[in-house]
Amino acid sequence: MLETGLAVGLMFYVAFILYRSTFRVEEGHLAVLTTFGRAETRDGKRQLLVHGPGLHWKKPWQQVRNVSMKEQTLDLGGEEGGGTAMADDGTVLRLDSYVRYVPVERELYELLFGLERPLDHITGLFTCLLRNEIANFRGAAEEDTSSLATRFDFARQAGSYALIRRERKLLNERIESFCARRIDDRYGVRFNAVDLADILPPDELADALNAVIQAQSEAEAHLFRAEGECQQRILAAERGVSIARARASASETEVRKLAEYLEELETKNVLDAYVQRRRAEVTSESRAVFLKEGSS
Numbered sequence: 001m002l003e004t005g006l007a008v009g010l011m012f013y014v015a016f017i018l019y020r021s022t023f024r025v026e027e028g029h030l031a032v033l034t035t036f037g038r039a040e041t042r043d044g045k046r047q048l049l050v051h052g053p054g055l056h057w058k059k060p061w062q063q064v065r066n067v068s069m070k071e072q073t074l075d076l077g078g079e080e081g082g083g084t085a086m087a088d089d090g091t092v093l094r095l096d097s098y099v100r101y102v103p104v105e106r107e108l109y110e111l112l113f114g115l116e117r118p119l120d121h122i123t124g125l126f127t128c129l130l131r132n133e134i135a136n137f138r139g140a141a142e143e144d145t146s147s148l149a150t151r152f153d154f155a156r157q158a159g160s161y162a163l164i165r166r167e168r169k170l171l172n173e174r175i176e177s178f179c180a181r182r183i184d185d186r187y188g189v190r191f192n193a194v195d196l197a198d199i200l201p202p203d204e205l206a207d208a209l210n211a212v213i214q215a216q217s218e219a220e221a222h223l224f225r226a227e228g229e230c231q232q233r234i235l236a237a238e239r240g241v242s243i244a245r246a247r248a249s250a251s252e253t254e255v256r257k258l259a260e261y262l263e264e265l266e267t268k269n270v271l272d273a274y275v276q277r278r279r280a281e282v283t284s285e286s287r288a289v290f291l292k293e294g295s296s
Contacts, residue, residue, distance in 0.1 A: 017060055020060035021057055021059065021060050022055060022056065022057060022058070023058055024054070025051055025056065025066065027053045028053070028068060028069055029053065029066050029068050029069060030052060030066075030105065031050065031056070031064050031066050031067070032048050032049070032050055032051075032064075032067065032112060033049070033051070033058055033062045033065075034062065034065060035059070036061070039065075046109040046110075047109070048108050048109050048112075050105060050108065067103055067108060067111070069105070071100055071192060072102070072103075073099070073100055074099040074100075074101065074119060074123060074126075075098055076095070076097040076098060076099060076126055076127060076194075083095060085131040086131070087134055087135065087137070087164065093134065093164070093199055093200065094201075095130065095134075095196065095198075095199060096197040096198040096200070097126075097130060097194060097195060097196050097197060098195045098197060099122065099123075099191065099194050099195075100191070100193045100195065101190060101191045101192060102189060102190050103189050103190075104188060104190050107187075109188070111187065111188025112188070114187075114188065115187065115188075118188070118189075121187070122189070126194060129175060129178065129194075130175070130194070133171060133174055133175055133178075134164060134171070137164060137167075137171060137174075164199055165199055168196055168199065171196065172193070172195075172196060175194045176191075176193060
């Protein structure tokens, strides 16, 4: 009975040792081993010995640090992120921004052991970078070529918010250029981009912009309505002129025909008789006849 218990215990101990002596790395990840807190390196300095995807062996007392090598996104708009930034004219803008980065294998030591809290460090770094670029964006835009200066005329008149919204692509390019020239891989990651998903004005400015947009919409509606009414009046006037012209033409034709008929009667010497007969017909149908003194 004792021997059976020892055999079972030995089997569990061997299984435990085997479990502690193996580790698995998922696809898209790398693993680093540490022995009593010291990382395994290739040159004894900062070049870590990494293990790729698959099943690997290790010593039971060694610890495994897994690192995802996939592109990752860090939200800068949190409570401790770059949620707000002051523009050149003092306008406080609200930012909805993200950082996309990928860990660099040859600089994993900096990411894992060079920084106490790497994500907080990256967030603080890009928060300061965004605020600095937005605060100096107006001055940087004025240093561009004359063709760009022409494009910025309207935006300058509308303020920094309109300028940044209009030239968001240029702001992204400036940030990416700064990352490529100044940051490199010193933090153990390669920064792919800083995405400005949205730039929102303060509530007071947003209300003012909404009021301006509403007023512009109302003005355009009144303008379209006035143009429609004017167009209707023009069409009605043109139709009235056409009708009056047709009536005048008909009256002129009638007068001409009547003149030709009277001229024919005059030629036949019967005009006086026709006039007397027409007068008699008119007076016979009248209830009262007023004669002018001296008339026949």
